Amino acid sequence: MIENHTYSLKALTLYFLKLGTIGFGGPVALVGYMYKDLVENRKWISEEEYKQGLALAQLAPGPLAAQLGIYLGFVHYRILGATLAGFAFVLPSFIMVVLLGVVYQLYGGLSWIQAVFYGVGAAVIGIIALSSYKLTLKSIGRFSLDSFKSKWLLWLFFLFAALTTYSTEQEQVLFFIAAGLLYMVIKAPAGWWNRETVNSFCLLPFAFYNYGSTRLTEIAVFFAKAGAFVFGSGLAIVPFLHSGVVTEKNWLTEQQFLDSVAVAMITPGPVVITVGFIGYLAAGFLGALTAALATFLPCYFFTIALAPYFKKIAANKSVKAFVDGITAAVVGALAGSVIVIAKRNIIDVPTIMIAAAAIFSLLYIKKVQEPHIIIIAAVLGIIIKTAGI
Template sequence: METTLAASSKGTLRQFVFYFLRLGTFGFGGPIALAARMQKDLVEELGWISQEDYTEGLAFSQLSPGPLAAQLAMYLGWVRFANLGATLTGTFFILPSFLMVLGIAALYLHYGSLSSIQSIFYGVGSAVVAILVRSAYKLTRTTLKTDSLLWVLFTVSAVATAWTKSEIIWLFVLCAIVSMIVKTRLRSAITAVLPAGLVWLTTGIHGPAGLNTGLGLFTFFLKAGAFVFGSGLAIVPFLYGGLVVQSHWLTERQFLDAVAVAMITPGPVVITAGFIGYLVAGPVGAVLAALAVFAPPYFIVLIAAPLYRRFTKNLYVNAFVKGVTAAAIGAITGAVFILASRTLVDRNSILIAGASLGILSLTKKIPEPVLILLAGLVGFVLLRATH
């Protein structure tokens, strides 16, 4: 495996880092699109990464917690340039979208109360709901497929999230245990993961009391980042439950706006943590939240990547991850139901959401950021026309 820092036909460290800086600045389309772009550029055109290393990196990113695109970038950096490569590629891939989100958050705080801005975000919220509905549908089809057990775990998680209006960490652990028991027929799997599950059960994603400090904010997003499996959207129900329902740090409108901002900026969707951190605690909060949410995937790459090939086909590991993933997708679906019931409150918002969902279903030619901006413009016009 190539780990030298010396220049080679496979690109230097500087070239590698600059590539991910450019991808983080101009890469739109979500995690799947970004992952596909890495394969096209790094494997097929530049030849800096072998197809085998890319395929293993993609599987590793799907199996372990962490936003898919960001973790894949870190893994590929590690493959070529060891820990330094993982650190630099991850940093420069995330940095552009973080700086953009920081600027948008500052403008949002300053001008967000203006009626014209509120009118724009009125339509944006409806489009975000439509995008989340479409994403949840695609995730269920591509991940659950025809596995009846995963569909059961998904349904339980979706109903529980919609009913309680918050994430249930112990349910994730339970789904993982059930998946391990059924798929491996190993009842001792309970003793293998129960201690870790009890830690989450007693602390919860929101951590110990007192989320009004920088440490509390960091702890909250650190735990949230540990439950982002495959798609960055998996973080949505966790953030909603903690920030809106429990701590009341954000209103439901502010939360939807935060998700929208992440979708109209390049890079990983999870960068919404920076926007939320800024709203809660200013620039320091933005830095703490962003660092915390990307810390789990970063350290997983550094620690687990060297061991990955040994356990890549382990039945217990795969069954555990499948159970957690099914629960995560169920939580996304439940959160979509909650957000839709709170956002689509009148005819105009329902029309915008329906039209957005129809466009997403019928064509792939309109990027999600463009759709969100168009929905914002339509919402602005409709509200102005009716008031």
């Protein structure tokens, strides 16, 4: 507590506890709530402080809403504030997804549960597809001849990542790093770039090597790796999770994975909390706790490490170019994973219609949010399966 403030650390913690409990609508809605509540209404955070936090959340890896919350906690109460704000924001949704995981394991085999997720799975694919499209527009822009001429390298990263994710159904972490480094070298080479720097990056693969053989160790390593490459939106983590937990490690079935994404969307708080549900299905409560900690700790450490120096970092063109390159590749991987998931789960006319309706609703009906669509899709799934359509 470095200076006098108009709010206490307890008040800030309780605010994020409340937001994590009732904050629906995904990352864009959550950062909007923070602005309205903390900047406009309560005036705890200045406009400039909020903008800096939002910029950091977009620049550094980590789920957007959680990272902004951690930064806003850091602004006046430093590491303790960041820790309590982040913990309070994530805790309610973590508890909810674990409880849903318990129910899912107990009753997931029942026909009515399967009917619910038949409809929900199709809706989730529509939501992810639209999210992939919006992230592409935000990170690279609308595809056109002029756009390709000016950002041809980013488009190549995007297309290569999409094609390799679709064809191999595996995460391409080293390609993401290479894309960031290559774009930085071409667009804004840093003064510190030399042979020693290149050699040091050759050690990166060892940072992701799985040294342990136990399930919890595997979960910790895998989710820490995934959490370190989530840029901007929680749904950007989907290609990592899908290729890892379904294709490579076989912790979840395809349907269970879709159901886990759906669970994250019908609960408040950050969408990335789906990792708790996945961890629970893979290894019980300790699996859920390990997955959540491993995913959010990179975000937390990046924020508290960068926050004191962010103005200088944000102005660094090399850093921005590195992030732009990685982001283009990650969004491409998301696009590829959407196709992989869709081809296995959009299996008939009803699922095609539900997915299309989800996209249409989010595009053209302003008051409709993801939780509304999930609930409607669940009801439709029961009706369709009951009627034997």
